[in-house]
Amino acid sequence: MKKINDVLIVDPVKGTFVGDVVISNGKIEKVSPTNSGTYEHTLMPGFIDPHTHGCVGNDTMSLTEEKLTEWEHFLYSQGVTTFLPTTVSAKKEDMLRVSDMVGKYIHRKTQTSVYGVHYEGPYINVKKKGAQNPNVIRNASSEELKQVLSPVVKLVTMAPEIDGFYDALPILKKQGVVVSLGHMDANFKDMKRAFLHGVNRITHFPNAIKGLHHRELGGVGAGFYLDFHLEMIVDGVHLVPEFVNMVYKIKGADRIILVTDSIDAAGLKDGEYNLGGLKVKVENGKATLSDGTLAGSTLLFNRAVKNFKKFTNCSLQELAKVSSYNAARDLNIKNVARIEEGYKANIVILDKELNVITTYLNGEIVYEV
Numbered sequence: 540m541k542k543i544n545d546v547l548i549v550d551p552v553k554g555t556f557v558g559d560v561v562i563s564n565g566k567i568e569k570v571s572p573t574n575s576g577t578y579e580h581t582l583m584p585g586f587i588d589p590h591t592h593g594c595v596g597n598d599t600m601s602l603t604e605e606k607l608t609e610w611e612h613f614l615y616s617q618g619v620t621t622f623l624p625t626t627v628s629a630k631k632e633d634m635l636r637v638s639d640m641v642g643k644y645i646h647r648k649t650q651t652s653v654y655g656v657h658y659e660g661p662y663i664n665v666k667k668k669g670a671q672n673p674n675v676i677r678n679a680s681s682e683e684l685k686q687v688l689s690p691v692v693k694l695v696t697m698a699p700e701i702d703g704f705y706d707a708l709p710i711l712k713k714q715g716v717v718v719s720l721g722h723m724d725a726n727f728k729d730m731k732r733a734f735l736h737g738v739n740r741i742t743h744f745p746n747a748i749k750g751l752h753h754r755e756l757g758g759v760g761a762g763f764y765l766d767f768h769l770e771m772i773v774d775g776v777h778l779v780p781e782f783v784n785m786v787y788k789i790k791g792a793d794r795i796i797l798v799t800d801s802i803d804a805a806g807l808k809d810g811e812y813n814l815g816g817l818k819v820k821v822e823n824g825k826a827t828l829s830d831g832t833l834a835g836s837t838l839l840f841n842r843a844v845k846n847f848k849k850f851t852n853c854s855l856q857e858l859a860k861v862s863s864y865n866a867a868r869d870l871n872i873k874n875v876a877r878i879e880e881g882y883k884a885n886i887v888i889l890d891k892e893l894n895v896i897t898t899y900l901n902g903e904i905v906y907e908v
Protein backbone atom coordinates (compact mmCIF):
# COMPACT_ATOMS: atom_id res chain seq x y z
CA MET A 540 0.00 0.00 0.00
CA LYS A 541 1.24 3.49 -0.85
CA LYS A 542 -0.10 6.83 0.22
CA ILE A 543 0.39 10.14 -1.55
CA ASN A 544 -0.52 12.99 0.77
CA ASP A 545 -1.57 16.58 0.23
CA VAL A 546 -1.44 16.78 -3.54
CA LEU A 547 -3.58 18.77 -5.92
CA ILE A 548 -5.71 16.00 -7.40
CA VAL A 549 -6.84 16.62 -10.97
CA ASP A 550 -9.63 14.36 -12.09
CA PRO A 551 -11.03 14.98 -15.59
CA VAL A 552 -14.58 14.40 -14.36
CA LYS A 553 -14.73 15.62 -10.76
CA GLY A 554 -12.27 18.47 -11.13
CA THR A 555 -9.47 19.74 -8.93
CA PHE A 556 -9.08 19.48 -5.15
CA VAL A 557 -6.35 18.98 -2.53
CA GLY A 558 -6.34 15.51 -1.04
CA ASP A 559 -4.68 12.16 -0.34
CA VAL A 560 -4.59 9.11 -2.58
CA VAL A 561 -4.12 5.53 -1.41
CA ILE A 562 -2.79 2.99 -3.91
CA SER A 563 -2.96 -0.74 -3.43
CA ASN A 564 -2.76 -3.76 -5.75
CA GLY A 565 -2.03 -1.52 -8.70
CA LYS A 566 -5.22 0.44 -8.25
CA ILE A 567 -6.40 3.67 -6.69
CA GLU A 568 -8.01 2.42 -3.51
CA LYS A 569 -9.05 5.67 -1.93
CA VAL A 570 -9.24 9.34 -2.84
CA SER A 571 -9.94 11.67 0.06
CA PRO A 572 -10.18 15.43 -0.09
CA THR A 573 -8.41 17.18 2.81
CA ASN A 574 -9.01 20.55 4.34
CA SER A 575 -5.43 21.61 3.84
CA GLY A 576 -5.38 24.23 1.12
CA THR A 577 -1.66 23.88 0.57
CA TYR A 578 0.09 21.48 -1.72
CA GLU A 579 3.41 21.18 -3.46
CA HIS A 580 2.64 18.77 -6.29
CA THR A 581 -0.13 18.04 -8.75
CA LEU A 582 -1.41 14.54 -9.45
CA MET A 583 -3.00 13.74 -12.80
CA PRO A 584 -3.93 10.61 -14.74
CA GLY A 585 -0.88 9.28 -16.63
CA PHE A 586 -0.70 10.70 -20.14
CA ILE A 587 -1.83 8.78 -23.22
CA ASP A 588 -0.16 9.21 -26.62
CA PRO A 589 -2.19 7.49 -29.36
CA HIS A 590 0.09 8.66 -32.17
CA THR A 591 3.86 8.34 -31.90
CA HIS A 592 6.28 6.88 -34.46
CA GLY A 593 9.22 6.72 -32.10
CA CYS A 594 11.74 8.59 -29.98
CA VAL A 595 15.30 8.42 -28.63
CA GLY A 596 16.49 6.50 -31.68
CA ASN A 597 13.65 3.96 -31.71
CA ASP A 598 11.16 3.69 -34.55
CA THR A 599 7.97 1.65 -34.90
CA MET A 600 9.05 0.26 -38.27
CA SER A 601 12.26 -1.26 -36.93
CA LEU A 602 11.32 -2.35 -33.42
CA THR A 603 12.84 -5.10 -31.37
CA GLU A 604 11.85 -6.07 -27.85
CA GLU A 605 14.88 -4.23 -26.52
CA LYS A 606 14.06 -1.06 -28.46
CA LEU A 607 10.43 -1.06 -27.44
CA THR A 608 11.48 -1.47 -23.81
CA GLU A 609 13.82 1.49 -24.17
CA TRP A 610 11.07 3.56 -25.79
CA GLU A 611 8.58 2.67 -23.10
CA HIS A 612 11.02 3.59 -20.34
CA PHE A 613 11.86 6.90 -21.91
CA LEU A 614 8.17 7.78 -22.12
CA TYR A 615 7.77 7.27 -18.38
CA SER A 616 9.97 10.35 -18.01
CA GLN A 617 7.31 12.19 -20.04
CA GLY A 618 4.50 11.01 -17.77
CA VAL A 619 3.16 8.67 -20.48
CA THR A 620 1.55 5.51 -19.10
CA THR A 621 -0.23 4.43 -22.31
CA PHE A 622 0.90 4.74 -25.92
CA LEU A 623 0.39 3.29 -29.36
CA PRO A 624 3.48 2.70 -31.50
CA THR A 625 2.38 4.10 -34.85
CA THR A 626 3.37 2.82 -38.28
CA VAL A 627 3.84 4.82 -41.47
CA SER A 628 2.47 3.64 -44.83
CA ALA A 629 4.15 0.31 -45.47
CA LYS A 630 3.86 -3.00 -47.29
CA LYS A 631 1.58 -5.64 -45.84
CA GLU A 632 4.53 -7.76 -44.61
CA ASP A 633 5.96 -4.80 -42.72
CA MET A 634 2.63 -3.99 -41.08
CA LEU A 635 2.28 -7.60 -40.03
CA ARG A 636 5.81 -7.72 -38.68
CA VAL A 637 5.18 -4.66 -36.48
CA SER A 638 1.81 -5.80 -35.15
CA ASP A 639 3.12 -9.30 -34.51
CA MET A 640 6.15 -7.95 -32.64
CA VAL A 641 4.10 -5.52 -30.52
CA GLY A 642 1.46 -8.16 -29.83
CA LYS A 643 4.06 -10.61 -28.51
CA TYR A 644 5.70 -7.85 -26.47
CA ILE A 645 2.45 -6.94 -24.71
CA HIS A 646 1.72 -10.58 -24.08
CA ARG A 647 5.13 -11.23 -22.50
CA LYS A 648 5.16 -8.21 -20.18
CA THR A 649 3.36 -8.40 -16.88
CA GLN A 650 2.91 -4.66 -17.07
CA THR A 651 3.48 -2.29 -19.93
CA SER A 652 2.38 1.11 -21.16
CA VAL A 653 2.18 -0.24 -24.73
CA TYR A 654 -1.52 -0.49 -25.52
CA GLY A 655 -1.48 -1.54 -29.16
CA VAL A 656 -0.63 -0.45 -32.67
CA HIS A 657 -1.86 2.55 -34.64
CA TYR A 658 -1.63 2.00 -38.41
CA GLU A 659 -1.26 5.47 -39.90
CA GLY A 660 -1.86 4.56 -43.54
CA PRO A 661 -1.28 3.02 -46.01
CA TYR A 662 -4.96 3.54 -46.93
CA ILE A 663 -4.65 7.28 -47.37
CA ASN A 664 -4.64 9.84 -50.18
CA VAL A 665 -1.28 10.19 -51.90
CA LYS A 666 -2.10 13.88 -52.54
CA LYS A 667 -1.86 14.46 -48.79
CA LYS A 668 0.95 12.04 -48.09
CA GLY A 669 2.93 14.39 -45.86
CA ALA A 670 6.14 12.52 -45.09
CA GLN A 671 4.74 9.09 -46.03
CA ASN A 672 6.27 7.01 -48.81
CA PRO A 673 4.00 7.39 -51.90
CA ASN A 674 5.08 4.04 -53.38
CA VAL A 675 3.20 2.06 -50.74
CA ILE A 676 0.11 4.26 -50.32
CA ARG A 677 -2.90 2.37 -51.69
CA ASN A 678 -6.68 1.93 -51.63
CA ALA A 679 -8.25 -0.08 -48.86
CA SER A 680 -8.73 -3.75 -49.65
CA SER A 681 -11.02 -5.83 -47.47
CA GLU A 682 -8.91 -8.91 -48.20
CA GLU A 683 -5.73 -7.25 -47.03
CA LEU A 684 -7.39 -5.67 -44.00
CA LYS A 685 -8.56 -9.04 -42.78
CA GLN A 686 -4.92 -10.15 -42.87
CA VAL A 687 -3.29 -7.14 -41.23
CA LEU A 688 -5.80 -6.66 -38.41
CA SER A 689 -5.32 -8.49 -35.13
CA PRO A 690 -6.37 -7.72 -31.55
CA VAL A 691 -3.25 -5.59 -31.05
CA VAL A 692 -4.31 -3.13 -33.78
CA LYS A 693 -6.43 -0.51 -32.04
CA LEU A 694 -6.45 2.50 -34.35
CA VAL A 695 -6.24 2.99 -38.12
CA THR A 696 -5.85 6.32 -39.91
CA MET A 697 -7.55 6.28 -43.32
CA ALA A 698 -8.72 8.77 -45.92
CA PRO A 699 -12.51 8.59 -46.42
CA GLU A 700 -12.38 9.38 -50.15
CA ILE A 701 -10.24 6.41 -51.20
CA ASP A 702 -11.69 3.31 -52.85
CA GLY A 703 -12.62 0.58 -50.43
CA PHE A 704 -13.18 2.87 -47.43
CA TYR A 705 -16.84 1.96 -46.88
CA ASP A 706 -16.21 -1.77 -47.37
CA ALA A 707 -13.42 -1.54 -44.80
CA LEU A 708 -15.51 0.15 -42.10
CA PRO A 709 -17.59 -2.91 -41.04
CA ILE A 710 -14.45 -5.09 -40.99
CA LEU A 711 -12.69 -2.61 -38.73
CA LYS A 712 -15.73 -2.19 -36.53
CA LYS A 713 -16.10 -5.94 -36.08
CA GLN A 714 -12.47 -6.10 -34.86
CA GLY A 715 -13.06 -3.22 -32.45
CA VAL A 716 -10.61 -1.00 -34.34
CA VAL A 717 -11.19 2.74 -34.10
CA VAL A 718 -10.97 4.64 -37.39
CA SER A 719 -9.47 8.11 -37.56
CA LEU A 720 -9.66 10.23 -40.71
CA GLY A 721 -6.39 11.66 -41.95
CA HIS A 722 -3.91 12.29 -44.76
CA MET A 723 -6.91 13.10 -46.91
CA ASP A 724 -8.09 15.44 -49.60
CA ALA A 725 -11.71 14.80 -48.64
CA ASN A 726 -14.21 17.58 -49.19
CA PHE A 727 -16.94 18.42 -46.70
CA LYS A 728 -19.39 15.97 -48.29
CA ASP A 729 -16.91 13.07 -47.93
CA MET A 730 -16.27 14.04 -44.32
CA LYS A 731 -19.95 14.25 -43.49
CA ARG A 732 -20.65 10.88 -45.06
CA ALA A 733 -17.89 9.24 -43.01
CA PHE A 734 -19.16 11.00 -39.89
CA LEU A 735 -22.68 9.70 -40.51
CA HIS A 736 -21.14 6.23 -40.79
CA GLY A 737 -19.91 6.56 -37.21
CA VAL A 738 -16.35 7.82 -37.71
CA ASN A 739 -15.79 10.73 -35.33
CA ARG A 740 -12.06 11.14 -35.03
CA ILE A 741 -9.51 13.09 -37.08
CA THR A 742 -5.76 12.44 -37.14
CA HIS A 743 -3.38 15.34 -36.44
CA PHE A 744 -5.86 18.10 -37.24
CA PRO A 745 -5.41 20.21 -39.40
CA ASN A 746 -2.20 18.77 -40.86
CA ALA A 747 -2.46 16.87 -44.18
CA ILE A 748 -6.14 17.83 -44.46
CA LYS A 749 -7.94 19.93 -47.09
CA GLY A 750 -8.28 23.51 -45.84
CA LEU A 751 -11.37 25.53 -45.12
CA HIS A 752 -12.99 27.58 -47.87
CA HIS A 753 -16.24 29.45 -47.42
CA ARG A 754 -17.88 27.59 -50.32
CA GLU A 755 -16.21 24.24 -49.56
CA LEU A 756 -15.58 23.61 -45.89
CA GLY A 757 -13.08 20.82 -46.61
CA GLY A 758 -11.74 18.50 -43.93
CA VAL A 759 -10.70 21.42 -41.73
CA GLY A 760 -14.17 22.98 -41.85
CA ALA A 761 -15.73 19.57 -41.18
CA GLY A 762 -13.51 19.18 -38.14
CA PHE A 763 -14.90 22.40 -36.72
CA TYR A 764 -18.50 22.08 -37.89
CA LEU A 765 -19.23 18.41 -37.15
CA ASP A 766 -18.74 16.74 -33.80
CA PHE A 767 -15.32 15.29 -34.62
CA HIS A 768 -12.69 14.60 -31.96
CA LEU A 769 -9.37 16.06 -33.05
CA GLU A 770 -5.81 14.88 -32.52
CA MET A 771 -3.44 17.83 -32.38
CA ILE A 772 0.35 18.11 -32.45
CA VAL A 773 0.87 20.99 -30.05
CA ASP A 774 4.54 21.68 -30.69
CA GLY A 775 4.10 25.25 -31.92
CA VAL A 776 5.55 24.16 -35.32
CA HIS A 777 2.80 22.05 -36.90
CA LEU A 778 0.26 24.66 -35.92
CA VAL A 779 0.74 28.10 -34.47
CA PRO A 780 -0.34 28.72 -30.86
CA GLU A 781 -3.30 30.83 -32.03
CA PHE A 782 -4.65 27.91 -34.06
CA VAL A 783 -4.48 25.64 -31.02
CA ASN A 784 -6.31 28.27 -28.97
CA MET A 785 -8.90 28.73 -31.71
CA VAL A 786 -9.66 24.98 -31.76
CA TYR A 787 -9.90 25.03 -27.97
CA LYS A 788 -12.29 28.01 -28.04
CA ILE A 789 -14.53 26.57 -30.76
CA LYS A 790 -14.50 22.84 -29.99
CA GLY A 791 -13.74 22.84 -26.26
CA ALA A 792 -11.41 20.58 -24.28
CA ASP A 793 -13.72 17.56 -24.62
CA ARG A 794 -12.95 17.28 -28.33
CA ILE A 795 -9.15 17.57 -28.32
CA ILE A 796 -6.60 14.76 -28.04
CA LEU A 797 -2.95 15.64 -27.63
CA VAL A 798 -0.52 13.53 -29.64
CA THR A 799 3.18 13.93 -30.27
CA ASP A 800 3.49 12.29 -33.74
CA SER A 801 7.12 12.08 -32.63
CA ILE A 802 9.78 10.41 -34.74
CA ASP A 803 12.91 8.55 -33.66
CA ALA A 804 14.79 11.86 -33.46
CA ALA A 805 12.58 13.09 -30.60
CA GLY A 806 14.62 13.34 -27.43
CA LEU A 807 17.87 13.36 -29.48
CA LYS A 808 20.07 16.12 -30.87
CA ASP A 809 19.61 17.79 -34.28
CA GLY A 810 20.92 15.71 -37.19
CA GLU A 811 19.90 13.34 -40.00
CA TYR A 812 17.48 10.50 -39.37
CA ASN A 813 15.38 7.94 -41.21
CA LEU A 814 11.57 7.84 -41.15
CA GLY A 815 10.01 4.88 -42.96
CA GLY A 816 12.85 4.83 -45.49
CA LEU A 817 12.85 8.61 -46.05
CA LYS A 818 15.71 10.93 -45.05
CA VAL A 819 14.70 13.44 -42.41
CA LYS A 820 16.72 16.43 -41.27
CA VAL A 821 16.22 17.86 -37.80
CA GLU A 822 17.24 21.47 -37.23
CA ASN A 823 16.35 23.30 -34.02
CA GLY A 824 13.97 20.45 -33.24
CA LYS A 825 12.08 20.86 -36.55
CA ALA A 826 11.99 17.67 -38.66
CA THR A 827 11.71 18.09 -42.45
CA LEU A 828 12.21 16.14 -45.71
CA SER A 829 14.64 17.53 -48.30
CA ASP A 830 11.74 19.46 -49.94
CA GLY A 831 10.84 21.14 -46.65
CA THR A 832 7.74 19.00 -45.86
CA LEU A 833 7.27 18.54 -42.12
CA ALA A 834 8.16 14.96 -41.24
CA GLY A 835 6.59 14.17 -37.93
CA SER A 836 7.71 15.99 -34.85
CA THR A 837 10.35 15.91 -32.18
CA LEU A 838 7.73 16.83 -29.62
CA LEU A 839 7.78 15.08 -26.27
CA PHE A 840 4.55 14.58 -24.37
CA ASN A 841 5.42 16.60 -21.30
CA ARG A 842 6.19 19.54 -23.59
CA ALA A 843 2.86 19.09 -25.43
CA VAL A 844 1.03 19.32 -22.09
CA LYS A 845 2.89 22.48 -21.08
CA ASN A 846 2.38 24.02 -24.53
CA PHE A 847 -1.36 23.36 -24.51
CA LYS A 848 -1.71 25.00 -21.11
CA LYS A 849 0.36 27.97 -22.25
CA PHE A 850 -1.38 28.40 -25.63
CA THR A 851 -4.95 28.12 -24.27
CA ASN A 852 -4.76 29.00 -20.56
CA CYS A 853 -7.08 26.01 -19.97
CA SER A 854 -7.86 24.65 -16.51
CA LEU A 855 -5.98 21.64 -15.11
CA GLN A 856 -9.18 19.61 -15.36
CA GLU A 857 -9.30 20.40 -19.08
CA LEU A 858 -5.62 19.57 -19.37
CA ALA A 859 -6.36 16.10 -17.94
CA LYS A 860 -9.04 15.66 -20.59
CA VAL A 861 -6.82 16.50 -23.55
CA SER A 862 -3.81 14.57 -22.23
CA SER A 863 -5.47 11.28 -21.25
CA TYR A 864 -9.21 11.10 -20.62
CA ASN A 865 -10.39 11.86 -24.18
CA ALA A 866 -7.88 9.45 -25.73
CA ALA A 867 -9.00 6.67 -23.36
CA ARG A 868 -12.66 7.40 -24.08
CA ASP A 869 -12.18 7.26 -27.86
CA LEU A 870 -10.10 4.08 -27.80
CA ASN A 871 -12.30 2.48 -25.17
CA ILE A 872 -9.37 1.91 -22.79
CA LYS A 873 -10.95 0.78 -19.55
CA ASN A 874 -10.17 1.84 -15.99
CA VAL A 875 -7.59 4.48 -16.75
CA ALA A 876 -7.45 8.28 -17.02
CA ARG A 877 -9.35 9.02 -13.81
CA ILE A 878 -8.17 9.76 -10.28
CA GLU A 879 -10.98 7.77 -8.81
CA GLU A 880 -11.38 4.71 -6.63
CA GLY A 881 -11.10 1.44 -8.56
CA TYR A 882 -9.16 2.91 -11.48
CA LYS A 883 -5.67 1.70 -12.41
CA ALA A 884 -2.96 3.62 -10.58
CA ASN A 885 -1.44 4.96 -13.81
CA ILE A 886 -0.66 8.43 -12.58
CA VAL A 887 1.78 11.25 -12.95
CA ILE A 888 2.96 13.72 -10.33
CA LEU A 889 3.96 17.14 -11.61
CA ASP A 890 5.44 20.26 -10.09
CA LYS A 891 3.77 23.65 -10.39
CA GLU A 892 5.48 24.24 -13.76
CA LEU A 893 4.03 20.92 -14.97
CA ASN A 894 7.39 19.14 -15.04
CA VAL A 895 7.09 15.39 -14.46
CA ILE A 896 8.34 14.45 -10.99
CA THR A 897 7.12 10.85 -10.61
CA THR A 898 5.29 8.40 -12.88
CA TYR A 899 3.39 5.37 -11.60
CA LEU A 900 2.35 2.43 -13.76
CA ASN A 901 -0.07 0.00 -12.10
CA GLY A 902 0.84 1.53 -8.75
CA GLU A 903 4.61 1.05 -9.18
CA ILE A 904 7.02 3.95 -9.51
CA VAL A 905 8.51 3.66 -13.01
CA TYR A 906 10.11 7.11 -13.14
CA GLU A 907 11.33 9.53 -10.52
CA VAL A 908 13.32 12.74 -11.00
Ligand code: FE
Nearest residue numbers: 659669743747
Ligand atom coordinates in the same frame (compact mmCIF):
# COMPACT_ATOMS: atom_id res chain seq x y z
FE1 FE B 1 0.76 11.74 -40.27
